Structures are given as C-alpha cells and as structure tokens.
Amino acid sequence: AQKVTQAQTEISVVEKEDVTLDCVYETRDTTYYLFWYKQPPSGELVFLIRRNSFDEQNEISGRYSWNFQKSTSSFNFTITASQVVDSAVYFCALSEAFKSAGKSTFGDGTTLTVKP
C-alpha cells in the first residue's frame, strides 16, 4: 500500500523568508512517481513538478526547488524568498507505475500562509 505524509499541517512565514514543505512517502514499488500540486485560495489544483523514482537529481525552477532523497523516502519542496502569492495549500502525491499507475495517493496537504 502506498502512503504520503505531510506532517506540517500549517506553516506561516513572513514575506521573503525561505520555507520548506516536507513530504515523506511509503511504497513497495521500485518504480514510482512523485508530484507536487498547489491549490490556491481560488480552489483549482495546479501541477508543479513530477519526479520519477530513478531520478534523484534535485530540481530548481525559479524560486522553487525540490529535494528528492530515496534513502529517507522524502521529496521536500522549498520556496525561496516567499511571496504573498505563494499562499496556498500544497499537496504531495505518489503514483506507482504499471497497473495501479492511475491510483494517485495524496498527502493531507500543507497550508502555507505568507504574510506581507
């Protein structure tokens, strides 16, 4: 069975602070995919990143960066110099390959509030 844990329910920071959102996952598969999605106050989930289990290279996209460590089953997300527009609920998700690929498991989400 697959499981995704986002231990941080809520995080509040002041604008320009860096913030890291934690994601720990469990799966018995060796081939799997990890995702991060953002759900702003308007409601629609927006895709941020997809990473496969064989690619542990960290990724940076503007102010966003992701740290994938198989040894600790973690896929953490860091926002550098946070902005008010980053306020949203962030979800980490796991999808295994093959037959159960379409069954994505989401974490409970981390609500990030960035104050001006």
Add this chain to the structure above:
Amino acid sequence: KAGVTQTPRYLIKTRGQQVTLSCSPISGHRSVSWYQQTPGQGLQFLFEYFSETQRNKGNFPGRFSGRQFSNSRSEMNVSTLELGDSALYLCASSTYTGLALNEQFFGPGTRLTVL
C-alpha cells in the same frame, strides 16, 4: 487548449437522493480520475477511467460509481446520499507515458452539499 470542466459547480441534495456529476477532460486526455476532497480526509481517490474502462478504484462503498464515454467525458454517480458525502468532488485528466501516469490537470470541482 480548454481545461478540465466540471458540471454542475454546486449542488444541494437531501439524504437518500442520488446525484450525477460530469467531467469533460482536456482534449486528447484519455485518463480521467475522480477525487473526494473534505477538510478532514484530504484528497481521497475514488476511481480512474481510461478508454471507457475503470482501471483503478479507491476504498469507497458501492454507492459511488462512474463511467466514461467514448469521447473521454466521464460521469460520477452517488446513490442514496448520506450527510458524509458532502464534499468537493474533483475530476482530473491526464495522459500516460508508457505505463506511467503524467501530471494531472484538475477541474474546479463540484461542491456537493447533502442536507
């Protein structure tokens, strides 16, 4: 490219009634997944359809069912509604690369309230 659309956006029903929700995926996307989002349970996977076949199913009672049409549009049905079914129902469409699911594109959701 038009995004994922869901209708209706809001729905109020009473216990015991049934409801049908509709989802139109992004053109070319053959995978449609449904999720239930509630404050207490987060995003829970209901089922996934691909080319008119249910490929995966979550841990929901048989009152929750769905189907997909040849144009990839999907419907979800909930029969004998219970108060606990009140939630935001999200539809997501996607594609596959080989046997791996690509990123999902979510619709705005249908907010169902059961009285």
